[in-house]
Amino acid sequence: xxxxxxxxxxxxxxxxxxxxxxxxxxxxxxxxxxxxxxxxxxxxxxxxxxxxxxxxxxxxxxxxxxxxxxxxxxxxxxxxxxxxxxxxxxxxxxxxxxxxxxxxxxxxxxxxxxxxxxxxxxxxxxxx
Amino acid sequence: xxxxxxxxxxxxxxxxxxxxxxxxxxxxxxxxxxxxxxxxxxxxxxxxxxxxxxxxxxxxxxxxxxxxxxxxxxxxxxxxxxxxxxxxxxxxxxxxxxxxxxxxxxxxxxxxxxxxxxxxxxxxxxxxxxxxxxxxxxxxxxxxxxxxxxxxxxxxxxxxxxxxxxxxxxxxxxxxxxxxxxxxxxxxxxxxxxxxxxxxxxxxxxxxxxxxxxxxxxxxxxxxxxxxxxxxxxxxxxxxxxxxxxxxxxxxxxxxxxxxxxxxxxxxxxxxxxxxxxxxxxxxxx
Numbered sequence: 001x002x003x004x005x006x007x008x009x010x011x012x013x014x015x016x017x018x019x020x021x022x023x024x025x026x027x028x029x030x031x032x033x034x035x036x037x038x039x040x041x042x043x044x045x046x047x048x049x050x051x052x053x054x055x056x057x058x059x060x061x062x063x064x065x066x067x068x069x070x071x072x073x074x075x076x077x078x079x080x081x082x083x084x085x086x087x088x089x090x091x092x093x094x095x096x097x098x099x100x101x102x103x104x105x106x107x108x109x110x111x112x113x114x115x116x117x118x119x120x121x122x123x124x125x126x127x128x
Numbered sequence: 129x130x131x132x133x134x135x136x137x138x139x140x141x142x143x144x145x146x147x148x149x150x151x152x153x154x155x156x157x158x159x160x161x162x163x164x165x166x167x168x169x170x171x172x173x174x175x176x177x178x179x180x181x182x183x184x185x186x187x188x189x190x191x192x193x194x195x196x197x198x199x200x201x202x203x204x205x206x207x208x209x210x211x212x213x214x215x216x217x218x219x220x221x222x223x224x225x226x227x228x229x230x231x232x233x234x235x236x237x238x239x240x241x242x243x244x245x246x247x248x249x250x251x252x253x254x255x256x257x258x259x260x261x262x263x264x265x266x267x268x269x270x271x272x273x274x275x276x277x278x279x280x281x282x283x284x285x286x287x288x289x290x291x292x293x294x295x296x297x298x299x300x301x302x303x304x305x306x307x308x309x310x311x312x313x314x315x316x317x318x319x320x321x322x323x324x325x326x327x328x329x330x331x332x333x334x335x336x337x338x339x340x341x342x343x344x345x346x347x348x349x350x351x352x353x354x355x356x357x358x359x360x361x362x363x364x365x366x367x368x369x370x371x372x373x374x375x376x377x378x379x380x381x382x383x384x385x386x387x388x389x390x391x392x393x394x395x396x397x398x399x400x401x402x403x404x405x406x407x408x409x410x411x412x413x414x
Binding site: 058078087096 | 276278284285295
């Protein structure tokens with residue numbers, strides 16, 4: 001009985017520390033960005049389908065990127081994720097970077113990770 | 129004559145303790161600056177103007193004006209009494225001298241009140257600027273901590289702005305179906321750019337370097353505090369002058385009291401003392 005009580009009280013105490021979080025523009029951007037990336041990495045769809053899905057999300061992603069960049073409240077005590085997001089502009093703001101580089105979103109993202117055609121071609125399969 | 133003596137005694141006693149009591153007196157009204165937080169971003173020169181306007185509408189300012197006019201009337205009265213002096217008899221002269229001393233005492237009291245009020249004004253102003261100085265210093269520390277993030281954000285805004293035109297001119301089918309936010313962003317952005325240009329070209333903005341440089345703003349606020357301190361130091365010296373004036377009035381009152389006593393004694397000497405039988409001989413011999 002006392003063990004059960006301890007467990008319940010610990011859970012309740014733990015719950016009391018959890019505060020409700022409001023999704024800010026950066027969370028919305030992250031969600032949309034991950035959706036686009038999942039389309040890019042989805043092997044079960046055709047290239048045409050992939051292009052259409054990415055194209056469909058591009059406008060929304062651009063809007064969200066603009067919202068985050070122009071958000072004046074974001075500077076008030078930014079958390080670790082926000083700082084990281086702005087630190088890695090090329091990876092966070094994919095539409096902006098792709099427009100800058102005049103390349104597609106998928107190529108921009110892969111290049112930002114260092115996965116270029118040359119890099120991939122220079123690799124070889126080996127067994128250690 | 130006894131009444132005059134009593135008055136002079138009061139003046140002497142009050143004047144001797146004047147310099148010590150006077151500084152503690154602070155029933156001259158209050159001034160609490162009613163400046164809203166947003167005004168703090170104003171450049172120090174403008175902030176000082178706003179602060180002065182705020183003071184002018186306070187009770188302290190009203191009391192300051194009243195005391196100032198009282199002092200002027202006292203000075204006028206003292207001058208008028210001094211002009212009257214040469215043509216008067218001995219006794220009237222003493223009475224006028226007494227009036228002069230009373231007016232001088234009142235003048236010192238009013239002047240002391242005035243200095244206290246001025247000091248109160250300067251101290252309030254100084255505290256206000258000290259508060260701003262603290263805020264600026266805190267802001268500087270906070271800015272230092274967030275400088276990396278701020279720099280990243282600035283770069284992001286810069287990069288985004290440089291792409292605005294490119295996105296608008298983009299003829300690819302990606303942005304043909306524009307969202308509601310996209311449309312509003314474009315129109316608002318145009319308006320913001322227009323306003324930014326107007327601010328940039330505004331003559332007052334060109335003059336004011338302080339807004340752009342918080343370090344300069346901090347220095348300007350510190351200069352204000354320094355000048356207020358200088359004014360307070362001058363007031364301290366004036367207080368010392370007032371205390372010397374009070375001492376002179378006390379000495380004048382003492383000398384007047386002494387001369388009144390001498391006159392009284394000489395009058396008494398002129399009158400024969402009939403308590404002595406020698407003075408009463410004539411009553412018996414004639």
